[in-house]
Amino acid sequence: MKLLKPLFLAAMAAAVAGGLSSCATSTQTRLAPGQYEWHPERSPSGPVLMVVSIDDQMAYVYRNGVQIARSTVSTGREGKETPTGVFTILQRKVDHESNVYKGAKMPYMQRLTWTGIAMHAGELPGYPASGGCIRLPYAFSEKVYGVLRNGSTVAITKKGTIPSYSKKPANILMASKARQSSNKAIPDPQGRVIWEPGKSRSGPYSVLLSYADRTAYVWRNGVKIGQSPMGIAPGSNPPEGVFMKLEGGSGPTSWSVLSLNGGKVTGDPAGSISNNISFPAEFTSKTRGILTPGTILLATRESSNASTMSKRDFGIIQPEAKQ
Incomplete structure (x- = not known):
């Protein structure tokens, strides 16, 4: 179900990224690289959606439509860009070693594609630096691992976005x-x-x-x-x-x-x-x-x-x- 023709894909990516960017993401205090916020009590139950903004180098977690967490991230560097789209988590592993970069540790790995894109704990220098994966602060990666599961949805956009x-x-x-x-x-x-x-x-x-x-x-x-x-x-x-x-x-x-x-x-x-x-x-x-x-x-x-x-x-x- 990879959709659709490239012209539509580009428009769709821009629309999903920009259509809702005027919401709460623009009013929240800026976090330094490696920082995160975690407030699961705001919405104790319901389906979870995680949204990653490449331009903002931020991730947001929503449970039943309510933001319960946000965190700084590091996405793919130039030439190894993180793909945009809407993905489901395919595989999860607390202790994982990269299949692409042998010996590279990827704690709390949550796989988004079988071709090497995943979320996991890693170094956050404050800019895109990974080989395509989404690096998360270690403590945040552990916490978000606990609320997501196989089949959970992750939206990766260019600009900051928030669901209505x-x-x-x-x-x-x-x-x-x-x-x-x-x-x-x-x-x-x-x-x-x-x-x-x-x-x-x-x-x-x-x-x-x-x-x-x-x-x-x-x-x-x-x-x-x-x-x-x-x-x-x-x-x-x-x-x-x-x-x-x-x-x-x-x-x-x-x-x-x-x-x-x-x-x-x-x-x-x-x-x-x-x-x-x-x-x-x-x-x-x-x-x-x-x-x-x-x-x-x-x-x-x-x-x-x-x-x-x-x-x-x-x-x-x-x-x-x-x-």
């Missing part, structure tokens, strides 16, 4: 008939539903909504297990974004949102998607229950077919095949 969130719960993967109470005339989706859960029976789900394709794609643990046509209300402009499902206790849940359009997240983006698109009842039935807290959903106006996929630039939730 949709306060109103929204059931995004709803069937056409469920829209009857709306004034919008959403056309019935045209096409075949594919659902092959046997291809990957465990691990986190991620969903891509491609407005250009008028198709939803479902991955589990990096393996595509389904897709479905979707209907879009004529004249509507459903928003783009990277959405993470949040915990809501015993009631409905809301969404954390990273912008893709370069502007500040306003209103109810998850609700806007829910009100403007629909799916066949078969798809809704098969996907019922997959949007659990921590699930990532990417909504984009770009296509995601074989002719537009890219292995470069901004990566989206795609563990390559293990080497």
Whole structure:
């Protein structure tokens, strides 16, 4: 699921990085290299999102949409740049030695790609100095290791960014008939539903909504297990974004949102998607229950077919095949 054509990737990286940079990150006290803050009591439970800013050389940790920690980092130096994108943690190891730089210790390693990009404890000189990995202060790397897990989401951007969130719960993967109470005339989706859960029976789900394709794609643990046509209300402009499902206790849940359009997240983006698109009842039935807290959903106006996929630039939730 490495997306998409390079032009879109560059725009997406800039939008995710800059669309929300006017928020709290600009008002917090500057930390010296090696310093960090840790306040898990601000949000005791819920899915965790870690955002790394390359330009700021900072990392931010959000639990259930609330910032609980921030830390200085050191990312990849010139010629060995850390890739930007949205990744899931593939592997974790407290005591790890680099497969690329023999003998190099990487305590509290959390792998983001099978090609050598990981987060781990290391030296922080105050500027990008690594071979592509994200170096963290030792004590911070130990603490963040304790709140992340395999399948947790890490967004790596150029500029500082902070997620907003949709306060109103929204059931995004709803069937056409469920829209009857709306004034919008959403056309019935045209096409075949594919659902092959046997291809990957465990691990986190991620969903891509491609407005250009008028198709939803479902991955589990990096393996595509389904897709479905979707209907879009004529004249509507459903928003783009990277959405993470949040915990809501015993009631409905809301969404954390990273912008893709370069502007500040306003209103109810998850609700806007829910009100403007629909799916066949078969798809809704098969996907019922997959949007659990921590699930990532990417909504984009770009296509995601074989002719537009890219292995470069901004990566989206795609563990390559293990080497």
